[in-house]
Amino acid sequence: MKRSQLRDISMEVMVGAFMFMILLALGFFTIILSYENIFRQYHEVTVKFDHVSGLRQGDNVFLRGVMIGRVRSLIVENDRVEVTASLQRPVNMREGYRIEIIPSSVLGGQYLSIDEGPPDAPALPEDTVLYGRPPVDLIDEATSAVQAVRQSLDEGEVLHNLEAIMAQVNTITHQLSAGEGTLGRLLMEDEVYNELAQVTTNLRTVSEQLSTGQGTLGRLLMEDDVYNELEQLTANLRSVSEQMSTGQGTLGKLIADDELYEEAQLLMREVRAAIDDFRETAPITTFTSIFFGAF
Amino acid sequence: MLLLFRNTGTAMCMLLEAFRDMPFMLSRRHRHDVLHQQFLTAIKSLGVITVVALFTGMILALQTGLELRRFGQEVYIGSAVTVVMLREMGPFMTALIIAASVGSAMAAQIGTMTVSEEIAALEVMAIKPVRYLVTPRLLAMIMMMPLVTIYTNIIGVVGGAVVGHTQLGVSITAYMDNATQFAENKDLYVGLLKSILFGIIIATVACHQGFATTQGAVGVGQATRRTVVVSFLVILTVGYMVTRLFYQ
Structure with a gap:
């Protein structure tokens, strides 16, 4: 060759x-x-949505967080969007199922999330038409929140009130800085500070005198004599009250003995009778005195 | 301007004649010519294409990944590199390399034949220059450009995966998962359509410039330079138009 x-x-x-x-x-x-392997068997699931918020053919499908397939087609119907997904394993839907479109990142992208429903819930028939929940658009939500805040600011006169408050705060701070009013003088003048310092000094002196037992209060606080005398006085009072309660002595008898009370009542009755007698005889006595006085 | 129109018209006539002569390429004699041109277009260019594609993918991954890292989304470099390579960079980089290496060589060869009056000799021998010189090159370009583009795409994606894994901490599995999630068959086949159009452009411009060569060796150099410049300009323009057509 x-x-x-x-x-x-x-x-x-x-x-x-x-x-x-x-x-x-x-x-x-x-x-x-x-998106499909010709050597693998796929199971189709069809879900109807009100809108799909940018879900695309080929987006992932997750079952309880595990990727099990991809979106195969999206068909726009009269009032809904029919999404068909190819799944690598069959999914048995139960009552209480949830099928949602979830944003996959802040940069965009969506995925289909499937939750079959509670394990103890009854299974749905195979020919059940599945409905998905409309996706939450984070941008829309944020925009709505901002609009609501703006509306409340505009219509609720919050801005106006804030402006008024700020004007008042401005006036107050101006007065404070100018040393006007009590607070302003407190902030701006040294006189009050000096007086406070004097008061503090006086208090310190008083407390020192008290702690060293000087003066009446100091002696009251620091010496035991007064305490002992008070204790003795208390003991004496207790002794007197005991004697009175047992009827000893004049006061005790006054309090404890009923005989004195009864004699006092009798005396009072006799005195009242004597007065009545005197009142009855008084006109006669007077007349007699006048009559005999004339002679 | 008149010269531009005239050259464009001449190139189109040559292209149509080359397409008309395509069936003759099935003959044994022409098959060898086509095979030789395929070898020159694809196999001989693989070395430089490998290096360029690898570094294109690596640069794309690094630049995109560094920006995406600021948002904690560097895992998306797989999709970014793959989509960009399939749609644009794969066909474009391949076309630039082929235009600069193979296209310029074509222009130089045909230009030399023109100034040395070999083309005239062929005509005297009743051999059609277009059928003999242009059609094999055009057919080889049409056949090999998509294949070389696929090769460029693969190497570019691999280069991106290497940078993603070593520089950005994106695992190969996550990279490939992401790459296949966002890229579509449409991206791949639109890219291949572009590569076919680019192949036609390169072969047409190179052969036309070769036939239009005058003034000896200096003219050959000028024809080579013009081939590269004109090919680049037309490739960019057509690339944009195709992209605009398919991605609105």
């Missing part, structure tokens, strides 16, 4: 091998990018 023929053959082999490999790669990538 000639060298030129060998060269031609090697050229053909290289070109052919390159084409073969690249075509294989093309087929591989076509299958990969079509």
Whole structure:
């Protein structure tokens, strides 16, 4: 075989091998990018949404956080969007199921989240039409919140009130800085400080005198004599009260003995009778005195 | 301006004639020519294409990843690199390399043949220069450009994965998962359509400039330079138009 023929053959082999490999790669990538593996069985799930908020063909499908498939198609119907997903495993829906479209990141992207429902809930029939919950648009939510705040600021006169408050605060701070009013003088003048310092000094002196037992209060606080005398006085009072309660002595008898009370009552009655007698005899006595006085 | 229109018209006539002669490429004699051109277009260019594609993917991944890292979203470099490579950078980088290496070589070869009156000799021998010189090159370009573009895409995506794994801490699995999540078959095939158009542009410009060569060796140099410049400009323009057509 000639060298030129060998060269031609090697050229053909290289070109052919390159084409073969690249075509294989093309087929591989076509299958990969079509989101489906022809050697695997898929289970379709169809869900109806009011709107899908940018969900795209090929977006992931998660079952309780585990990726189990991809969105295969989205068909716009009269008032809803029908989303069909290819799942790698069958999903048995139960009552209380949740199918939602969730944003996958702050940069965008969505995924379909499936929750089959509580384990003890009854299973839904296979021909049940599944309905998904409309997605929460974070941007819309944030925009609505900002609009609500703005509206409350505009219509609720919050801004006006804030302006009035700020004007008042401005006036107060101006007066404070000018040393007007009690607070202003407290802040701006040294006189009050000096007086407070004097008061503090006086208090310190008083407390020192008290602690050293000087003066009446100091002696009351620091010496035991007064306490002992008070204790003695208390004991004496207790003794007197005991004697009185047992009827000893004049006061005790006054309090405890009924005889004195009765004698006092009798005395009072006799005195009242004597007064009545005197009142009855008084006119006669007077007349007699006048009559005999004339002579 | 008149010269531009005239050159464009001449190039289009040559292209149409080359397409008309395509069936003749099935003959044994022309098959060898086509194979030789395929070898020159694809196999001989693989070295430089590998390096360029690898670093294109790596640069794309690094630049995109560093920006995405600020938002904690560097895992998305897989999709960014793959989509950009499939849609734009793969066909574009391949076309630039092929235009600069193969296209300029075509222009130089045909230009040399023109100034040395080999083309005239072919015509005297009743051999059609377009069928003999242009059609094999055009067919080889049409066939090999998509394949080389696929190769560029693969190497670029691999380069991105390497940078993602080593520099940005994105695992290969996460990178590939993300890459396949956002890229679509449409991206791949629109890119391949672009590469076919780019192949036609390169072959047409190179052969036309070769046939239009005058003034000896100096003219050959000028034809080579013009081939590269004109090819780049037309590739950019057509690339934008195709992108605009398919992605509105």
